[in-house]
Amino acid sequence: MSVPKLELRNVQKAFENKMVLHDVDLVVGHHDVVCLIGASGSGKSTLLKCVNLLFPIDDGQIFLDGDEITAPGVNPNQVRQRMGIVFQAFNLFPHMSVLDNITLSPRKVHGTDRPTAESRARELLDKFGLGDKVDEYPDRLSGGQQQRVAIMRSLAIDPELILLDEVTSALDPELIAEVLNLIRNLKEDGMTMVIATHEMGFARDVADRVCFLDDGVILEQGPPDRIFRDPQEARTQQFLQRIIEAGRL
Amino acid sequence: MTEQSSVDRFGRGPGLFGPHRRSGLREEGARGALIAFVSTVVFIGFVLWLILSSDTWPAVQNQFFNWGHFQTAWPAVLSGFWLDIRMFLLAEVLILAIALIVAMIRALRGPAFFPLRLLAVTFIDLIRGVPVILLILLLGFGVPALQLPGVPRSELFWGLTALVISYSAYTAEVYRAGIESVRESQRMSARSLGLTQLQTLRYVLVPQAIRNVIPALLNGFVSLQKDVALVFVLGVREGVRAAQIYNSRTFNYTGYIAATVLFLLVSVPLARFTDWYTDRDRRRKQAVGG
Numbered sequence: 001m002s003v004p005k006l007e008l009r010n011v012q013k014a015f016e017n018k019m020v021l022h023d024v025d026l027v028v029g030h031h032d033v034v035c036l037i038g039a040s041g042s043g044k045s046t047l048l049k050c051v052n053l054l055f056p057i058d059d060g061q062i063f064l065d066g067d068e069i070t071a072p073g074v075n076p077n078q079v080r081q082r083m084g085i086v087f088q089a090f091n092l093f094p095h096m097s098v099l100d101n102i103t104l105s106p107r108k109v110h111g112t113d114r115p116t117a118e119s120r121a122r123e124l125l126d127k128f129g130l131g132d133k134v135d136e137y138p139d140r141l142s143g144g145q146q147q148r149v150a151i152m153r154s155l156a157i158d159p160e161l162i163l164l165d166e167v168t169s170a171l172d173p174e175l176i177a178e179v180l181n182l183i184r185n186l187k188e189d190g191m192t193m194v195i196a197t198h199e200m201g202f203a204r205d206v207a208d209r210v211c212f213l214d215d216g217v218i219l220e221q222g223p224p225d226r227i228f229r230d231p232q233e234a235r236t237q238q239f240l241q242r243i244i245e246a247g248r249l
Numbered sequence: 250m251t252e253q254s255s256v257d258r259f260g261r262g263p264g265l266f267g268p269h270r271r272s273g274l275r276e277e278g279a280r281g282a283l284i285a286f287v288s289t290v291v292f293i294g295f296v297l298w299l300i301l302s303s304d305t306w307p308a309v310q311n312q313f314f315n316w317g318h319f320q321t322a323w324p325a326v327l328s329g330f331w332l333d334i335r336m337f338l339l340a341e342v343l344i345l346a347i348a349l350i351v352a353m354i355r356a357l358r359g360p361a362f363f364p365l366r367l368l369a370v371t372f373i374d375l376i377r378g379v380p381v382i383l384l385i386l387l388l389g390f391g392v393p394a395l396q397l398p399g400v401p402r403s404e405l406f407w408g409l410t411a412l413v414i415s416y417s418a419y420t421a422e423v424y425r426a427g428i429e430s431v432r433e434s435q436r437m438s439a440r441s442l443g444l445t446q447l448q449t450l451r452y453v454l455v456p457q458a459i460r461n462v463i464p465a466l467l468n469g470f471v472s473l474q475k476d477v478a479l480v481f482v483l484g485v486r487e488g489v490r491a492a493q494i495y496n497s498r499t500f501n502y503t504g505y506i507a508a509t510v511l512f513l514l515v516s517v518p519l520a521r522f523t524d525w526y527t528d529r530d531r532r533r534k535q536a537v538g539g
Contacts, residue, residue, distance in 0.1 A: 049437075052441050054437055054440065054441060076440075077440075077443050077444070077445055078443075080440070080441055080442065080443040081443040084441075084442075085441045087434065087437075087438065089434055091434045091435060091437070091438035092438075093435065093438070093439075093452075093453055093457075094457065095456050095457055095460070104442065104444075104452060105442035105443055105444065108444060108448055108452065109442065109443040109444055109448070110443075153442070154442075157442070157443070
């Protein structure tokens with residue numbers, strides 16, 4: 001069996017004595033799209049931030065392409081150069097143009113010269129339909145446009161893996177589709193992704209595997225068809241029932 | 250009282266000298282302006298009359314507002330004041346740079362940077378705890394007295410150094426407040442892109458921080474513009490010292506008034522500009538909705 005792109009073993013994380021991740025095991029293969037679902041506070045977002053080393057884990061191990069990235073002495077900056085993360089609130093840099101937002105990391109972290117970084121950024125913007133927004137500032141863009149730029153910012157470093165943290169939760173309903181379509185494009189391009197989401201329809205559509213998180217544990221995982229049609233665990237059934245009642249599936 | 254807004258129904262914010270009228274018809278506004286004008290004239294006229302009709306006014310006028318003395322004192326005071334201005338400009342540039350470095354050091358996180366942070370905090374606490382004038386005396390008289398080889402002995406140099414050190418400590422705290430006012434998510438976002446702490450500060454946090462604290466920095470300008478005169482205690486012949494020399498020679502205080510006029514000519518416009526900028530800044534933030 002080949003080495004998976006990402007592997008979490010017994011990952012634990014607590015904030016101020018409150019356990020957020022109890023004992024998480026997760027394997028993500030190359031080109032896999034894994035969706036994390038579960039109630040707010042179940043640990044989806046924390047899990048992604050632990051993988052990006054934004055939160056140090058308390059116990060367990062995380063491997064990227066077989067390299068343990070949680071080992072002592074590993075430089076987090078070098079790990080982060082290999083993966084992208086996109087946040088719920090976009091977090092674009094408000095004092096920089098779209099172009100500068102996208103090229104900052106390639107230029108300053110990856111040492112790409114400005115013309116190369118900029119032409120690559122323009123390519124991305126053209127490909128995803130924001131070619132005319134190159135010189136705009138984030139506050140002049142809609143939420144959906146900002147989030148697409150944020151995704152492109154993480155793509156600009158040619159990551160091996162992208163983590164998406166509830167990227168549509170802060171968007172008006174009519175703006176969600178444009179972001180989800182971009183993510184579908186990434187899947188077609190073969191990008192490995194771990195996606196925390198409340199969009200069940202999208203998860204069912206795009207995921208190779210769905211993981212249900214409950215109280216800091218991956219309680220159940222499997223292909224979307226099975227998880228959504230025939231959940232085994234009572235907690236999963238309850239969660240999906242509530243989602244259906246809310247009209248979200 | 251209805252909800253207050255700094256932008257009136259014409260979309261105008263506060264003017265240079267305070268808020269525009271916020272409501273009412275055009276005629277009411279004109280009447281308001283007339284009332285303000287008349288009451289101001291009456292009030293100032295009354296105060297002037299009180300002063301000018303008092304028994305002591307001729308003596309006061311002779312001591313402080315003597316035109317002949319004013320003209321005689323003016324050239325020396327003016328040339329001294331020009332030194333004040335140059336000191337102010339040079340010191341301000343140095344302060345803005347040094348304070349930023351101190352603030353950035355203080356903003357570094359992680360145990361590895363603890364010694365540097367400790368150094369920055371100690372510097373800020375010690376310097377802020379000492380009166381500026383004491384620092385000026387200590388450095389301005391103390392260091393030249395050591396007669397160290399290769400160390401400047403000019404009082405002007407050390408007086409200015411004391412001012413730069415003192416103001417850097419205060420200004421570092423202004424920058425720090427600005428850095429802390431930038432949302433944590435911006436730092437996280439930058440770090441997630443692989444930027445180091447220093448790169449995060451330099452490209453993401455500090456540019457946003459500076460925008461947030463420009464009004465506070467401008468206030469510091471106004472303050473420093475006056476405080477440079479403190480080096481007069483070292484005998485540096487700046488504006489106040491020149492006025493003092495004139496006073497001790499003639500026993501007339503009009504030279505001080507000349508210096509006062511010069512300081513006001515610079516500091517009042519600077520203070521007005523600061524207010525104007527601060528209001529404009531606040532309105533912009535409101536317009537963006539946060």
